[in-house]
Amino acid sequence: MSAYRGGASTFAINGLSSKPLHVFGNPTYQCEYVSNNATNVNESIIVDGYKILPDWGYGRVYTTVVVNCTFPIPVGETGGKLVLHASTNGGGDTENIHTDTITVLDEGSRSVNFSIFNEAPKYDYLYCGSSLYGNLSPQRVREWIAYHVRMFGEKSHFVIHDAGGVHPEVMEVLKPWMEQGYRFMAKWMFFFDVDEFIYVPKNSNLKSVVDSLSEYTQFTIEQRTMSNKLCLTEDQGKEYRKWGFEKLMYRDMKRGMRRDRKYAIQPRNVFATGVHLSQNFVGKTTHKTEGRITYYHYHGTISERNEPCRQLVNDTVLKLDATPYVMDTTMRDAAVAVKRFELKMIGSTLQKTRQ
Secondary structure: EEEEEOOOOOEEEEEEEEHHHHHHHOOOEEEEEEOOOOOOOOEEEEEEEEOOOOOOOOOOOOEEEEEEEEEOOOOOOOEEEEEEEEEOOOOOOOOOOOEEEEEEEEEEEOOOOOOOOOOOOOEEEEEOOOOEEEOHHHHHHHHHHHHHHHHHHOOOOEOOOOOOOHHHHHHHHHHHHHHHHOOHHHHEEEEOOOOOEEOOOOOOHHHHHHHHHHOOOEEEEEEEEEEOOOEEEHHHHOOHHOOOOOOOOOOOOOOOOOOOOOOEEEEEEEEOOOOOOOOOOOEEEEEOOOOOEEEEEEEOHOOOOOOOOOOEEOOOOEEOOEEEEOOOHHHHHHHHHHHHHHHHOOOOOOOOOOO
8 A cells, every 4th residue: 555645635545455345335434634734724634535447357356446635724734643543334244344444655844845836847758667577688678768768758757567578687787777766756757667668750759749749648559569589590600699679670560459648747737547548537638649759669579688689580571370470660760760869868788788
């Protein structure tokens, strides 16, 4: 469970809850803010929490719950505690209603800078990544971070959740970027994975794209699915010198498939976010972003420590295992510029990174 401020009088509490409880019962939440200043007449304020279930279709035993707590006045100038009262309220045995009381946030006196909620965001873009776990490839992570730091620019921030996947070799490729250098600190927040690469056409850039979509709170991004094993015959013998998105250049063209979209959102207008979409925000969504922004998906490559080129071909169009592919050099063409950018920014420290 975690909690954070969304403003002078509003908070979000994030956690996991029993899905059967929400299916068969009606759990309720109350939010209480207890001021550290005992002489304050508003030392304790209680309001009903607003429950949001952002990823209902994903959980089976447990589901994500976001509780929005909005108080009628600003709270916490002298510090205090945010307390959640969570009640089963009719789940299971209706004669035995159980309430848990949990302190979810403890703020020290004057520890909150209230001005940030009214100031212009510090960053243009914030990347919010999925959890990293397993034996990840340092080289693939290296390629991904260099590519997106170049695209997002200096006024960007990356938040990566280590769920066991940031092993020492992966940390080595992240460190140089960490040494180079929250919801109210970014204009746009992007949600996608580390085996996915955002792309905008050469005659455009990320700023012009988001500026053209600024009337929307959220826009979704179409996927281009790439083979994770097909490479060019001409690269034989030198595959190990090429980056993953440089040598994996065959795009899956199968029709009639539903492919996941990823999204970007203006976080100051959002109550809760989901995996592939947010449904809890103020404003409009657009899915009409074709030709302006897309993402290339190299499924499974991030957890592959061996050479990904397992089949070499020499065709521009081919069919393999009933799946049609077409050669797509878009990302390959970007590789040289990304490599030069990495060298300029952090030097040659990562040149000997292993798969």
